[in-house]
Amino acid sequence: MGYPFTVADVAFLGSAEGRAALSAVAELPLTPDSYLADVGRARAVAGERYAAVLETVLLRRRAGTKLAGAADWLCTDDALQQATATPVAEHRAARLAGRDVHDVTCSIGADLIPLARTARRCLGSDLDPVRLAMARHNAAVAGVAPLLVRADALHPVSRGAVVVADPARRSAGGRRVWRPTDFVPPLDQLAEAHRGADLVVKCAPGIDFAVAPWAGEVELVSLDGQVREASLWSGGLTEPGVRRRASVLRTREPGPDGPHWTLVDAVTDAEPDDCPVRRPGEWLVDPDGAVVRAGLVRQYAARHGLGQLDEHIAYLTGDRPPPGIRAFRVLDHGHYSEKALRGELRRRQVGAVEILVRGLDVDPNALRRRLRPTGPAALSVVLTRIGHRPTMLLCQPERT
Known part of the structure; x- marks a missing residue:
């Protein structure tokens, strides 16, 4: 479950004092052998907030391969586990470029920040005040300024925007859940709450797609050979004749403006499927x-x-x-x-x-x-x- 951050923790971590403490603790090895000594050092520089500082440094080390710019981000353990890898989030944002977009489960901002860079207008909301505060911090670090409000994803607070959602797929005890009715919020309730709106929902790739009859397209996305997610797109966001799509992403060497990726293949069920069965070739x-x-x-x-x-x-x-x-x-x-x-x-x-x-x-x-x-x-x-x-x-x- 990780350390239970509070809004006060987030405020401290974003302050000059908190940034100095994070910088000092980031220099520590934080290995099993050194951990007791490292905790003492963290107490000395961060006082009662030492646990929040230690957890943040450890989470940033884990996030570095998943989230671009995460060296200065704030996150929780659960939020990091569910966060969309930056290339995948940027791929989705590219499909929504120029639209008004509302991320109704914005969490720490892993999807929200790429959306804010491509959308005409961007709104993020979440029920968790800690994650919302972290999203505000992370957006500022990333140089974007989406409007952020505290709101329930099942009670719409916007009109005319594309709704993007990433329901939580872990129980209160941290166990992964597989039934869409156990998502938070449940998939069927989410679709009903936003009936009539253009809707994109991120799901695990193993989901039974029959549970989302409203979805006009199911997109499977892989990154560097690993299937990362399924995205359910409502009919107003799809191409004519396309019901299924596979998008294959590859990362490239980072450049001066951050990590790069490319869409190396995009296959849909609208394409011809005439291929022979044949003996092994070369x-x-x-x-x-x-x-x-x-x-x-x-x-x-x-x-x-x-x-x-x-x-x-x-x-x-x-x-x-x-x-x-x-x-x-x-x-x-x-x-x-x-x-x-x-x-x-x-x-x-x-x-x-x-x-x-x-x-x-x-x-x-x-x-x-x-x-x-x-x-x-x-x-x-x-x-x-x-x-x-x-x-x-x-x-x-x-x-x-």
Whole structure:
């Protein structure tokens, strides 16, 4: 649950005295071995607010890889866990550029700040006075000035704006909840409260999308190969004919104006899905998780001239992989059995083996322990099913 910040804590942390204490404590190692001594040092520089200072320094260290500019942000443990990674938040904000936007669950401002940079007008609200105070601090640090009010997401306080919401998906005890009726606020009540408004709701990528019949589009978003979220977009915010979308983001090296990212692929169900089922070609392609979860493997294959190994399996193959991805050059393939695979690894003197499995009941880690590979070579092994036949593909991964 983390330290229970108060509004007074936030005021102190934003003051000159608080900033000096944060700067001093940020220099401490804060390791398990040094922690007792570090606590004493924090007490000396921050007095009764030492716990808030310590927690803030630790949270800032964790937030650095997730939130751009977080070196000077204020946050709580729970808020940081649910906060949208900056590239994902900026991607969503880009879709709403030029609109009036109301973030009704603005929390510490992870979504609000990118929205404020692209929206015509931007309003943020939250019921939690601590998080609202942190959002005000973080917005000022980021150089934006959205209007901030304390309000319940289920009681609208704006009209004519696109409503953006990120319901909490943890119980009061900190456990993750999966049923949309257990979200805070519940998904169905949120949609009903904002009936008639353009609405965007961030959800976990594993949600059953049937629970949101109002959603005109479901967008799965990945960042650097990891599926981060599903966004539910109401009909007024979608393109004609698009019901499902996969957006694939990649970060780039930071520049002088902060972290950079790019949208490397965006696939929708409005695109052609005519792709053949074919024998393994020169390359094997494992589509990004956002493409798979959005059910857009065939559309992705058709776009890039690939075929499926099996119509029910998400592995694709072809003679030329899409640019900018990690693909697998197929060295050999054949019927899979553990004995046959062990023999191939021994023959090729493979000691480092990556095992990928789809469509077969095989535990890669347990299989690797049983194989006990030895040798100087490295190889990727893809185990899958083609029709009813267990198949192994011996591959060399390459960045295209």
